[in-house]
Amino acid sequence: KNQVEQSPQSLIILEGKNCTLQCNYTVSPFSNLRWYKQDTGRGPVSLTIMTFSENTKSNGRYTATLDADTKQSSLHITASQLSDSASYICVVSRSNDYKLSFGAGTTVTVRA
């Protein structure tokens, strides 16, 4: 069973609307949680990295939250644009381990 579960698997939103993606994890002991954006046919690009002590981090219109107690994270996209159409991947790292745990991703489609 994957230690990082993302929901929904996919979603469609209208341009200008907001959306929230979810990430639940069981990885332990926790080191950090990252969100990546992957455009179709391209490599993933980092959006945010959060450690245990951080519960919110923003990167432009992207805001990530982390609740390390419940082992949940969310990525909120504000005022979506067509260029936000991509797959968003949640990645969790364990202390003292070079292996990262990747979620399967949420595919976001923004329609005009």
Place this chain on the structure above:
Amino acid sequence: DVKVTQSSRYLVKRTGEKVFLECVQDMDHENMFWYRQDPGLGLRLIYFSYDVKMKEKGDIPEGYSVSREKKERFSLILESASTNQTSMYLCASSNPGLAEANTGELFFGEGSRLTVL
């Protein structure tokens, strides 16, 4: 800006062929990774290297080998390609080294889509 370059974006090979996937990074990063990405699955680590000639197995090393003769270059080798190795292969690099390999930001290449017939 960090640049991770994968030599081939698309490859088509036949079963049993030897396949080389090359990856070069230009930021003097110590860590380099090869991942495999399949639909509906998260990225899976094939091999990790934290220094020249140093490597660690990932979660799915079977059927693959790697080479890191220079710090900037990390090669993935499929000794005898099989159809179940058809996939997208992603190379990544990061700092710092092995001890903190789980903390450094990962920079990915554009990917190499391999089809084995």
